[in-house]
Amino acid sequence: NAGVTQTPKFRVLKTGQSMTLLCAQDMNHEYMYWYRQDPGMGLRLIHYSVGEGTTAKGEVPDGYNVSRLKKQNFLLGLESAAPSQTSVYFCASSRPTGELFFGEGSRLTVL
Amino acid sequence: DAKTTQPPSMDCAEGRAANLPCNHSTISGNEYVYWYRQIHSQGPQYIIHGLKNNETNEMASLIITEDRKSSTLILPHATLRDTAVYYCIVRVYGSGNTGKLIFGQGTTLQVKP
Numbered sequence: 001n002a003g004v005t006q007t008p009k010f011r012v013l014k015t016g017q018s019m020t021l022l023c024a025q026d027m028n029h030e031y032m033y034w035y036r037q038d039p040g041m042g043l044r045l046i047h048y049s050v051g052e053g054t055t056a057k058g059e060v061p062d063g064y065n066v067s068r069l070k071k072q073n074f075l076l077g078l079e080s081a082a083p084s085q086t087s088v089y090f091c092a093s094s095r096p097t098g099e100l101f102f103g104e105g106s107r108l109t110v111l
Numbered sequence: 112d113a114k115t116t117q118p119p120s121m122d123c124a125e126g127r128a129a130n131l132p133c134n135h136s137t138i139s140g141n142e143y144v145y146w147y148r149q150i151h152s153q154g155p156q157y158i159i160h161g162l163k164n165n166e167t168n169e170m171a172s173l174i175i176t177e178d179r180k181s182s183t184l185i186l187p188h189a190t191l192r193d194t195a196v197y198y199c200i201v202r203v204y205g206s207g208n209t210g211k212l213i214f215g216q217g218t219t220l221q222v223k224p
Contacts (some may be wrong), residue, residue: 004154004210021210031210035214037152039171040197041153041216042198042215042216042217043214044214045211045212045213045214048210048211048212049210050209050210056210056211058211058213059213088152090154092154092155096210097146099145099160100147100212101157102154102155104153104154105153105154
C-alpha cells in the first residue's frame, strides 16, 4: 500500500518552462489537495478536488492549473514557471470523513 | 471551515509534557478539530482529532473546552523527536464538507535536552 505518491520529487526549471506534477493515491479517496510550502511558512492550498472530474481553487491558485480525470490521480500544472513558484509542493488525499494523508513532497526550483 | 489561531513557537524540556494551544472561536457544531505535525520538510502526519470529548491515542491527548472554542494538544512525555511544526485545523465531518481545507502557520515546538 503506497499511500500518496508524488512525482517527480525534485525538478529544476527555467523561467517560462512548463511542467506537470503528478499525485497518485491508492486508497480510493474522494478528496485530493495540492499545497505549497515556502521556507519557514505554513502550507497554502493551491487547488483541491472533491471527486473525479471536479476541481476548485484554494488560497493561491494563480499560475497553476489542475486536472482530476481519474479518481486516483490529481495533476498540478505550471504553464509558464516563474521564480516565485520555487517551493515544496505537497499533495494530500482523504475521505470526506477522514484524516489527510500526505505525500513526501516535490521540490521545485525555478531559475 | 473555521479558522484557527496558534502561537508561532513554543519550547519544552525533554521528558516533560508539551501543551500546545489552539483557538477556534468560530467553530461550528459539525466541525471537528484535527491536529497534524510536520517534522523537518516531510509531509504532515496526522496525530489526533475530536469533536467535543477529550480524546487520547498512542501519540497524544486532545482536550477540547466545553464551549469548543479552544483546544490543547498534549504530548505527555516529549522527546527530541517531537520537535516539529504542529498544525491545528477544523474540518466539517461528513456531509457538508466542502473540501476546502486551510492550514495556518502552526506552532513550532522545540524540545530541548
